Amino acid sequence: MSDINIIALGGVRENGKNMYLVEVDEAIYVLDCGLVYPPDELLGIDMMIPDFTYLKENQDRVAGVFLTHGHADAIGALPYLLKDIQVPVFGTELTIELAKIQAKKIGLKNYQDFHIISEENEIDFGNVVIKFFKTTHSVPESVGIEVVTPEGSIVYTGDFKFDMTVSDAYKTDFSRIVEIGRDGVFALLSDSNAAENMRPNATEIEIEQGLLTEVRNAKGRVIVAAVASNLMRIQQVLDVASKLGRRVFLDDTELEEIIDVAIRLGKLSIPSKDLIANLKDLDRFEDDEIIFLETGKSGEPLITLQKMASNRHTTVSIKDGDKVIIVTTPSYDMEKVVAETKNDVYRAGGEVVELAQAYASSGHASPKDLQLMISLLKPQYVVPISGEYRLMSAHKHLATEVGIPEDHVFLLDKGDILTYKDGNIHIGGVVPASNVLIDGSGVGDIGNIVLRDRRILSEDGIFLVVLTISRRLGKILSGPEIISRGFIYMKASETLLDESKAVVVEVTEENLKDKNFEWSKLKGDIRDALSKKLYSETQRRPMILPVIMEASNYHPDKKDKKKGKHH
Secondary structure: OOOEEEEEEEOEOEOOOOEEEEEEOOEEEEEOOOOEOOOOOOOOOOEEEOOOHHHHHOHHHEEEEEOOOOOHHHHOOHHHHHHHOOOOEEEOHHHHHHHHHHHHHOOOOOOOOEEEOOOOOEEEOOOOEEEEEEOEOOOOOOEEEEEEEOOEEEEEOOOOEOOOOOOHHHOOOHHHHHHHHHHOEEEEEEEOOOOOOOOOOOOHHHHHHHHHHHHHHOOOOEEEEEEOOOHHHHHHHHHHHHHHOOEEEEOOHHHHHHHHHHHHOOOOOOOOOOOEEOHHHHHHOOHHHEEEEEEEOOOHHHHHHHHHHOOOOOOOOOOOOOEEEEOOOOOHHHHHHHHHHHHHHHHOOOEEEEHHHHHOOOOOOOHHHHHHHHHHHOOOEEEEEOEOHHHHHHHHHHHHHOOOOHHHEOOOOOOEEEEEEOOEEEEEEEOOOOOEEEEOOEEOOOOHHHHHHHHHHHHHOEEEEEEEEEOOOOEEEEEEEEEEEOOOOHHHOHHHHHHHHHHHHHHHHHHHOOOOOOHHHHHHHHHHHHHHHHHHHHOOOOEEEEEEEEEOOOOOOOHHHOOEEEO
């Protein structure tokens, strides 16, 4: 009998950052390694990735990383893990190529331990065998992962849905799923992203027909906003453009790189040679001959649409008659951005169609899909993953409806260890699993204090006080001078500035009289006194930065020999 641990380093109680560990005896199998894009309140943060502390401490036990598909929520954090530990990475051909694109972005160009697999492959690690099965998602070559253990299989679905109308590149292998269920499933880790969605997913044929109708009915230009890695939607846009005689203009280098890879691997087809046109030739075409395809990461296409609507985009400005089609389903935390974007587009004279709302499109399993997966696999235990807590909770309810006992469904938090030992299963213990913040090239060097300072700067601005003192003479030699940014308009606030200077002078002179003078105390007293003064006058709390210099060799009659120290 094997000891088994299931650990979520990310992807539970959140939308993204999928990363799950399956420990069987001494070996660790890593399932996906994704990132999540931060909410607006994390000012300046580019992305969040899982905490790799546990893996770094146990890197000799890691058998490999196994990837389900090529979206950022499954592969985006992989380059940061590979910078820390050397482990083999397994994925389908397209997934591996997209992972390499991600790795190049952070300078990891020559990593060699990538291994291409297909759904037919089995990887034997002795008492564990890793197998794969084809699933349907919005990017080709998506797979689920089966970890075959002596206690039964642990199945990770990845992001999936069921749709009988998709092309062969996207079809689910139902026979393999039935076979896995027949052989015995110990635990099912299943996608929860659409567990609350009571509308059945439209088929991809219906969605493409809807897109065709929207473009055909457009009187002017069509502007399509899509996440760059949503290749299923991009293929549909290309097909629709070809059918209606429109040219497609691209404005994103990342999309072009993904398209190049997908075309080279035969996962994306361009219906005609002259379909994709150069932006330099935009003026040569009538409005009803143009589709402008705008892509990027997460909310980037929406931000670009806002620029187009406010004449801040370098190439395109939205005008009367333009139709904007948002073809990628926005995440829940992007709802405010979507609403703002729609307002901006309508103000500029355009109209907006959200494909997800108009045609019930989604790349994730509906409640009926989730219940069908459970029914086909017949697992002993169900672990809802990949979704906010309410979605995981809805998934738990769906599982109990099809016969899974309530105490056999586990809603994990990040870092929880679901342990199976001697025939008993329970949540016992935790591993480090906090969010690691990525800001530019910095990994994990931004903490709560820095974020607090950024929040203060964004909300109330900065108030800088500069003065020069002489401790030997016990007096202020120059200043205080005050510089304010993002707090008050200085020309209109002379009275407040004069009163603030008086406060600084009073506090400084009081500190200079003290025989036990301390720089830290002086700066702290200035901050405290100014904070009270400014809040009483403005009801705001800017960041206050005292800059104090000491003229240690100052002599009133030898000013030319003055030397200063900065504190």
